Amino acid sequence: MNHDTIDATPRRLNYSEGYAYDGGSEEAGTWTFWEAGACQGQRDGETCGEIVYNGGQCNKCAYEPQFEGPAMNYFYPLNEERMDENECARKLARLPLVLVRINGGDNNADQYGLALTGGGMDLTWEICAAYIALGYVPPAHFARNLPMYAGLKLTKHRREIIRWCRASLRCQRDWNARGLTRLRDTVDKMKGGR
Numbered sequence: 001m002n003h004d005t006i007d008a009t010p011r012r013l014n015y016s017e018g019y020a021y022d023g024g025s026e027e028a029g030t031w032t033f034w035e036a037g038a039c040q041g042q043r044d045g046e047t048c049g050e051i052v053y054n055g056g057q058c059n060k061c062a063y064e065p066q067f068e069g070p071a072m073n074y075f076y077p078l079n080e081e082r083m084d085e086n087e088c089a090r091k092l093a094r095l096p097l098v099l100v101r102i103n104g105g106d107n108n109a110d111q112y113g114l115a116l117t118g119g120g121m122d123l124t125w126e127i128c129a130a131y132i133a134l135g136y137v138p139p140a141h142f143a144r145n146l147p148m149y150a151g152l153k154l155t156k157h158r159r160e161i162i163r164w165c166r167a168s169l170r171c172q173r174d175w176n177a178r179g180l181t182r183l184r185d186t187v188d189k190m191k192g193g194r
C-alpha cells in the first residue's frame, strides 16, 4: 500500500470551469475525468452490465454511456505522475468517485486526484474505500472522521476500511512522535551551543 497520501487534504476545485473533453486541452489548470460503471444497454433482452467507460462505447452491446463526472467541488489528491486511468476508473466503478487529472501545462506535472459524483450525505467511508481500491492508505483527514450511522454493520468490507484507517493514523502518530523527538534534540543542541 502506498503511504504517500496520509497527509493529503481536500482542495476546492470548481468543476464547472475548465473541463477539457477527453483530456484534449493543453491549457494549465484544465481538468478531465475517468468514470466507469455497469452498462445500462440491452443485450439478449436483459440489462448488459458490462463495465463501460466515459467517452467510450460498450464492446458487448455498442451502448454509449453518459457519465456526469464530478458533482462536488472538491479534489482529493493522489500522489502519482502517471496512472492507468481506465484501470483506476474500473476499480472505482462501484463507488461514487471518479479519477480526475488536472493539466499542469508546460511548467508543472499533471496532478491526479479523486472527486465525488454525488453528495448530500457524509461519504467519508466511500472516499476511504476509493483510496484503498487504488492502493493508497486513506488520508488521516478522513481516517479520523469515519462516521457512525444507526444500523451500520461491521462487514468484511468495513473492517478492511477500518484496518487501513488505523494504519493511516498510526503512521501519522509515529511521524509526529519522531518530529517531537527531533524538536527536543534540536532544543538540547541549541542550549548546549550557548
Ligand SMILES: [Zn+2]
Residues within 6 Å of the ligand: 039, 040, 041, 042, 043, 048, 049, 050, 058, 059, 060, 061, 062, 063
Ligand atoms: Zn453493454
